[in-house]
């Protein structure tokens with residue numbers, strides 16, 4: 001017996017057990033497979049994880065809904081876990097390219113904006129109020145949630 005991860009045309013994911021890969025093709029061809037959730041017969045096998053090379057994945061601009069075959073290429077990985085991983089890579093980038101100024105962030109962001117300090121990427125902490133004040137002054141700052149599991153340095 002082999003187990004395939006299957007995906008219906010509606011995006012429901014489930015497992016199917018087959019005697020062989022040929023068995024699966026046969027049943028698919030004869031419309032013997034249907035989704036246990038919605039019952040539709042359009043069922044595809046999720047491609048093998050071997051095709052996925054996460055190391056080469058660049059953080060991409062957000063896509064609304066991944067097409068079934070893209071979701072499928074991430075077999076075994078929860079899309080949420082992938083998003084977390086990409087986010088974590090992005091944080092790594094950010095952390096290695098910015099200077100930690102800690103609580104001086106609002107002051108330092110202002111100094112850079114008004115060219116009283118050398119222009120560079122900085123990171124640090126700011127309260128919601130400080131953040132809004134910076135934005136009001138036209139200073140480009142962004143808030144990023146940092147998972148509590150990771151250190152900021």
Ligand SMILES: [Zn+2]
Pocket residue numbers: 008009010011012035036037038039040
């Ligand atoms: Zn379905």
